[in-house]
Amino acid sequence: MTEPPKPPNQPPTPSGYGHLPGPPQPGWGHHPAVAGGGYPQQGENPYAQQPPTQPMHPAQPAPPMPQQGYLPPPPGAPTAAMQQAGGMPPKKKTAVLIAAAVAGVLVLAAGGYFAFAGGSDGDPKKPVAQSSAPADAKPSGEVDKGDGSGNGSKAGEDLNAGRKQGEDKALWLRTAKIDGPGMGVESAGQWIVGDTVVKSVWKNLTAYGVTDGKEKWTLAFPNPICSVTRQTTAESKTVVMFKDGDGDNATCNQMKQVDLKAGKEGWTKEVPSEGLFDIMTFPSLGITGDTVAVSRSGTASAFKVSTGDKLFGSATAEGCKPGSYTVDNGKMIALSACYDEELSNEVSGADPVTGKKSWTFKLPAKYKVAAVYSLDPVVLDIGNQDKKERAIVVLGPDGKQRATVNGEGGFATECDNGLFVSVAVCSTTAVDANTLYMPTVAESGKANEIVAFDLGTGKVKWRTPAGDGRTITPIGAANGQLLAYRKATSDQGGEVVSIPAAGGTPTALLRNPSGPSAPIENGFYMSKIDYVDGRLFISQTRLLAKGTDEKLLMVFGK
Numbered sequence: 001m002t003e004p005p006k007p008p009n010q011p012p013t014p015s016g017y018g019h020l021p022g023p024p025q026p027g028w029g030h031h032p033a034v035a036g037g038g039y040p041q042q043g044e045n046p047y048a049q050q051p052p053t054q055p056m057h058p059a060q061p062a063p064p065m066p067q068q069g070y071l072p073p074p075p076g077a078p079t080a081a082m083q084q085a086g087g088m089p090p091k092k093k094t095a096v097l098i099a100a101a102v103a104g105v106l107v108l109a110a111g112g113y114f115a116f117a118g119g120s121d122g123d124p125k126k127p128v129a130q131s132s133a134p135a136d137a138k139p140s141g142e143v144d145k146g147d148g149s150g151n152g153s154k155a156g157e158d159l160n161a162g163r164k165q166g167e168d169k170a171l172w173l174r175t176a177k178i179d180g181p182g183m184g185v186e187s188a189g190q191w192i193v194g195d196t197v198v199k200s201v202w203k204n205l206t207a208y209g210v211t212d213g214k215e216k217w218t219l220a221f222p223n224p225i226c227s228v229t230r231q232t233t234a235e236s237k238t239v240v241m242f243k244d245g246d247g248d249n250a251t252c253n254q255m256k257q258v259d260l261k262a263g264k265e266g267w268t269k270e271v272p273s274e275g276l277f278d279i280m281t282f283p284s285l286g287i288t289g290d291t292v293a294v295s296r297s298g299t300a301s302a303f304k305v306s307t308g309d310k311l312f313g314s315a316t317a318e319g320c321k322p323g324s325y326t327v328d329n330g331k332m333i334a335l336s337a338c339y340d341e342e343l344s345n346e347v348s349g350a351d352p353v354t355g356k357k358s359w360t361f362k363l364p365a366k367y368k369v370a371a372v373y374s375l376d377p378v379v380l381d382i383g384n385q386d387k388k389e390r391a392i393v394v395l396g397p398d399g400k401q402r403a404t405v406n407g408e409g410g411f412a413t414e415c416d417n418g419l420f421v422s423v424a425v426c427s428t429t430a431v432d433a434n435t436l437y438m439p440t441v442a443e444s445g446k447a448n449e450i451v452a453f454d455l456g457t458g459k460v461k462w463r464t465p466a467g468d469g470r471t472i473t474p475i476g477a478a479n480g481q482l483l484a485y486r487k488a489t490s491d492q493g494g495e496v497v498s499i500p501a502a503g504g505t506p507t508a509l510l511r512n513p514s515g516p517s518a519p520i521e522n523g524f525y526m527s528k529i530d531y532v533d534g535r536l537f538i539s540q541t542r543l544l545a546k547g548t549d550e551k552l553l554m555v556f557g558k
Contacts, residue, residue, distance in 0.1 A: 286327025
């Protein structure tokens, strides 16, 4: 592997933006065994900074790569969450520049990843399951159901007033009024189960009817919910983590099984330690079959969703030690640190029941996994922080490198990864059997685009612009179609569109109304988006919790 040239001192054109060594040799992959109501106005963002509108200068030091494969800091060391608590919110999106490089490898120069997680609360007492929580833990709010009649329930405003021909409807808006801690509260969970949408807010899970927004049930937790996964079992059961206390030193180490269909809680267990350096910092969850993986700060373990019994973990793994298990689409991979002289890292296929490796892909020296775009097929964003080198590689079913991706443009990734945060599958990229879809950076006042890459050749297949100064983001891909969300503006509603995998003109599946609902829809930041059965669900993943009404969940449909 040749040494790459040093970055130039002047910003080059994208086609000359940094170089990476040639792709890993085949031997590296082997097969071993708004107005009023407290809504943020258009343009405001109480949590996150916007991505830079120009590519980062290659000569600048790159932001830290996620510390996959490294030991966590000693207790008391500054963390990203502390910075957040001190008024330094993380970035929602990170701009990365992609350019063609030697040997056909895609380079993402100076790409950074930032942690987003709640602050830690603390109480040495162990929690006890209870059926109710303090009164202020439950979000209070009313449903504003726009019906086009001009008599909406929120300050007399109808969300569908002035709806134009061809526009669909805002079905309802749910608000929350919470008087919480100074740093705000998490509201990251969102699940659509049949005729119900379930939302997590601070210390509660609450279910609403998808058609009318009326509350169906609420489960109260003794302490703040601190980690969720959108994944469930076939029986609509999931696992939610909450803290072991409500004070400043509480740890996110309690697991609870929840039946989202019935609105009932199951077992509650504490995550057992995997050793001296197992610090429960920003744990992440993933579910496949009857297995839930819990990854945190370079340590990982897995449990049965049905019983909570432990299946396997880092402490008993053979060879390189898994620091994170990434789960998606019924697949599981282990991201492992080898602790050799070069502190090398590897990626392995992992059996969800035993944790045993089915294949292994060895990363080049000093490279780490910065992001995972897909597990079927496996598509990885890898990089060398010291040399400011990044690449996207595609692996085959046997773990051997199948292709590298190359193209030009500034790309936005939203992977929720950062220092000491486990690597999860990115939420604003999409992959089907042979195509990777990535959004470009949305510059102020300019339309971005979605770029489709052929995973067989690594080359660009097509580009589809958002148009009209809008922003478009992938939200899923299946059955030869990409689903994407065209974001709302202050006077235009958003859209859900489909684009054929082979390229072509986007087809609008849902056109949200302009008028009163558009600035509300446009004001959702750090949002969770789902499109299920012809309905679009948009919700906040964090609330200010200052005792005033905040928008929480908005639903659109026909």
